[in-house]
Amino acid sequence: MMRITVFGATGNVGSRVVAEALSRGHEVTAIMRDPTRLHGLNASANIRTGDAGNSEDVARLSAGQDLVITATRPPSGKERELVAITESLFSGLTETKVRLLIVGGAGGLTVPGDSNALVVDDPRYVGPAWRGIALACTEQLEVCRVQFRANWTYLSPPAMLMPGERTGTFRVGKDELLVDSEGNSSISIEDFAVALIDEAEQPKHPQARFTVAYPPVFFSFGVSLKAAIQKAAILKVTNLLLHSLRYRASIARHENPSQ
Template identity: 30%
Template sequence: MKLTVFGATGGIGREIVRQALGAGHRVTAVVRDPARLGVTGDALEVFRADLTDPEAVRGAVAGRDAVLSGLGARSRKDAGVAARLTRVVLGAMEAEGVLRLVVVSAGPVGPEPEGAKLVDRAARGIVSAILRDVYADLREMEAELARSGTDWTSVRPPRLQNKPLTGSYRTVVGGFPPDGRFIARADAAHAMLAALDDAGTVKQGVGVAY
């Protein structure tokens, strides 16, 4: 497949690029600073663009089969970036007739797991309060997806870790895995790539966790 990856220099975005190349896809990595990517390959195109410029973004998605996005706030002060930049990506996809989109969101944005333990509900409440603005941004991003004409999937991980890829984790379409507290960025990226060909995840949030 011909894939475009936004947020390609972030922890998840870089893993998406690396794994997609390893799986034989042709990848366009959209970056502001190519020096930060740290991934190479014959099937890789590095596309330098300012994501505040919708016309510049169109060139990154034209003719592609699907788009994956690792865009999101890296701290509370960046809250708002996910929804704002995703609007630009959606506009470019609509203009170029590209339908498939997989984005990363966060577990607390979706429904609470069935039968969640008290300690997990309490922890979820505390984290949601601390990162209130970040999660509000992600909810608005998901609202933008729902209003769009794309075949979107929102992958919702819990706390992210910098650990190696395992390929072994739980997924719940429309929900979240019980007692799911962690996942490696590499496995979150793996789940996003796996969702591309899974029709059951279209227009759905997907909880992922160990």
């Protein structure tokens, strides 16, 4: 059992991280700036007020904990605040020496097949509406990379991160955006939270960034799993019908030997 503090606990990602950690038996302290935003948060969490952008709050709320997770996102138009918030987190954790897991962005990942191009600059993955936060997340990662004495890990999502189901199945990569054979790059927020808590329990990326995404599910001959299952079901039904017809024909021959 770990004692985990989660900043940004009421957001789309943060609330699912809280739920995933609690489901595995960890003690979770959920931090929020506005205590009125409790709706939807798991009732088993310890609720505290605080601000990730205040280094004194970070030091106070991380004392005695095993891990701090930040899923903080500034409101639209204030994306650049993310850089200052990240600096504040590292400043506050200087005292307590607690490990930090960061819910980052995909902008700083490299484009598949081109290690010199970043996702943030590719309109196929980052539209105008998302460019502000993508740039801020890219700067956030650079803040992490100069924290040589801190114990941190940065998790980048794929291009699409949406609410969905928890499957527990995904690929793990490093610095390149993970895509399938059709160029899709996605994962549910629920499975993203699984990946984060997996890293919390079994650290594999100290002072590094990693990323996750759903795997392409294809057989070697190029048939998708869904299509293969459908074909297998049709084949099974066809075989059952043929077997039934042969059986009935056999019965009919026994009843009418002259046939």
